[in-house]
Amino acid sequence: RRGEMAKSTQLIDNEVFRAYATYTAIVLLKMMLMSLITAYFRITRKAFVNPEDTASFGKGESAKKFLRTDPDVERARRGHLNDLENIVPFVGIGLLYALSGPELSTALLHFRIFTGARIFHTFAYLIPLPQPGRGLSWAVGYSVTFSMAYKVLKTAWLL
Amino acid sequence: RRGEMAKSTQLIDNEVFRAYATYTAIVLLKMMLMSLITAYFRITRKAFVNPEDTASFGKGESAKKFLRTDPDVERARRGHLNDLENIVPFVGIGLLYALSGPELSTALLHFRIFTGARIFHTFAYLIPLPQPGRGLSWAVGYSVTFSMAYKVLKTAWLL
Amino acid sequence: RRGEMAKSTQLIDNEVFRAYATYTAIVLLKMMLMSLITAYFRITRKAFVNPEDTASFGKGESAKKFLRTDPDVERARRGHLNDLENIVPFVGIGLLYALSGPELSTALLHFRIFTGARIFHTFAYLIPLPQPGRGLSWAVGYSVTFSMAYKVLKTAWLL
Numbered sequence: 001r002r003g004e005m006a007k008s009t010q011l012i013d014n015e016v017f018r019a020y021a022t023y024t025a026i027v028l029l030k031m032m033l034m035s036l037i038t039a040y041f042r043i044t045r046k047a048f049v050n051p052e053d054t055a056s057f058g059k060g061e062s063a064k065k066f067l068r069t070d071p072d073v074e075r076a077r078r079g080h081l082n083d084l085e086n087i088v089p090f091v092g093i094g095l096l097y098a099l100s101g102p103e104l105s106t107a108l109l110h111f112r113i114f115t116g117a118r119i120f121h122t123f124a125y126l127i128p129l130p131q132p133g134r135g136l137s138w139a140v141g142y143s144v145t146f147s148m149a150y151k152v153l154k155t156a157w158l159l
Numbered sequence: 160r161r162g163e164m165a166k167s168t169q170l171i172d173n174e175v176f177r178a179y180a181t182y183t184a185i186v187l188l189k190m191m192l193m194s195l196i197t198a199y200f201r202i203t204r205k206a207f208v209n210p211e212d213t214a215s216f217g218k219g220e221s222a223k224k225f226l227r228t229d230p231d232v233e234r235a236r237r238g239h240l241n242d243l244e245n246i247v248p249f250v251g252i253g254l255l256y257a258l259s260g261p262e263l264s265t266a267l268l269h270f271r272i273f274t275g276a277r278i279f280h281t282f283a284y285l286i287p288l289p290q291p292g293r294g295l296s297w298a299v300g301y302s303v304t305f306s307m308a309y310k311v312l313k314t315a316w317l318l
Numbered sequence: 319r320r321g322e323m324a325k326s327t328q329l330i331d332n333e334v335f336r337a338y339a340t341y342t343a344i345v346l347l348k349m350m351l352m353s354l355i356t357a358y359f360r361i362t363r364k365a366f367v368n369p370e371d372t373a374s375f376g377k378g379e380s381a382k383k384f385l386r387t388d389p390d391v392e393r394a395r396r397g398h399l400n401d402l403e404n405i406v407p408f409v410g411i412g413l414l415y416a417l418s419g420p421e422l423s424t425a426l427l428h429f430r431i432f433t434g435a436r437i438f439h440t441f442a443y444l445i446p447l448p449q450p451g452r453g454l455s456w457a458v459g460y461s462v463t464f465s466m467a468y469k470v471l472k473t474a475w476l477l
Contacts, residue, residue, distance in 0.1 A: 010328075021414040022477060
């Protein structure tokens with residue numbers, strides 16, 4: 001019996017945990033996508049930060065002019081950092097929330113709204129959409145994480 | 160029996176895990192608060208980075224002057240990034256530590272000191288307090304995470 | 319029996335989870351090391367960002383000249399941010415992957431390649447090595463995380 005448990009298949013058999021795993025993988029992959037978007041803008045705009053990254057463009061002054069900032073690169077980087085600031089709390093608090101025994105339908109509501117809000121946020125940042133589009137999508141994701149944290153603290157509270 | 164386990168209520172019934180959940184939720188909420196502090200300084204100091212964020216202040220040159228950096232905004236942003244750099248390892252290593260079977264009292268000691276140190280660090284950064292206040296609070300949190308990592312590696316070591 | 323389970327020693331008894339715990343602790347410690355490297359360069363290059371950090375170098379103008387950026391400090395900071403962008407997804411997706419029931423040998427392969435790639439990436443960034451060394455090590459770590467996310471989504475998929 002012990003050996004069976006040690007397979008630790010319990011969590012992944014639990015529906016709320018499966019939903020958590022699915023949405024967490026999706027938002028983390030979305031966050032990873034920001035690296036590719038930044039790289040795309042760095043290459044197409046020829047805007048780099050490390051001298052060794054421009055070596056293939058020639059030597060000396062001819063390469064140095066590509067060590068510069070570009071508005072599109074900086075915008076993608078800000079979107080990436082905003083993802084880190086918001087998706088890290090979702091992943092951490094969401095795990096504890098999934099283990100705190102919520103109803104599947106309530107949990108799905110939280111995960112779906114957060115994921116939708118963060119995908120919208122990325123489009124709003126990169127296009128960019130006029131405010132308050134980006135601001136609202138940020139606030140929606142923030143509120144979902146806050147709501148999950150409330151459930152975690154209500155269930156687990158032990159200071 | 161299987162169905163019962165699949166509720167995955169075991170972890171949240173465990174006292175060390177409940178303590179981990181409580182302190183992790185608190186430090187992640189504290190980190191999320193940095194977003195609000197940055198937004199507060201951006202709005203009161205009128206210092207923005209995205210052109211679409213200043214559209215409500217008028218068009219053209221009158222809005223452009225608000226695309227600037229402000230010392231208070233930058234300070235809040237540095238505090239936020241320092242939280243990411245230190246709270247992410249705490250959340251990740253702390254989870255493994257909580258699952259490695261420590262004594263409740265030892266675990267609480269780790270979680271309480273880390274959480275206290277990071278809350279002090281935020282005040283030290285934002286007020287700002289003279290050094291070495293901020294530096295020491297950073298070192299205390301860092302050492303707690305290091306101590307938990309040692310316990311994790313001692314218990315779990317499998318390369 | 320319930321009480322026994324509540325000790326939550328199951329996960330840490332599982333070999334895949336032990337391997338996950340070991341490699342996650344290692345890469346998070348490696349990421350934490352970037353703070354010390356940045357601090358080392360700030361002190362030896364005398365390049366600080368907070369006025370209160372330069373107070374020990376004297377008052378007024380004599381201290382102000384140390385509020386500056388330094389190429390080595392900025393390089394270490396970029397390496398640290400790149401770690402956050404890549405190690406956070408590894409830790410989050412890796413946990414779900416470890417719980418999705420992979421073969422131990424397959425899991426070890428993923429964890430070992432990721433950890434090796436990220437350690438190489440740090441050396442490639444700090445030395446710095448000529449490209450495409452750093453770029454390739456980044457891509458290897460990225461691909462490993464992607465492969466684990468595929469397994470997680472295949473096992474857990476519940477939208």
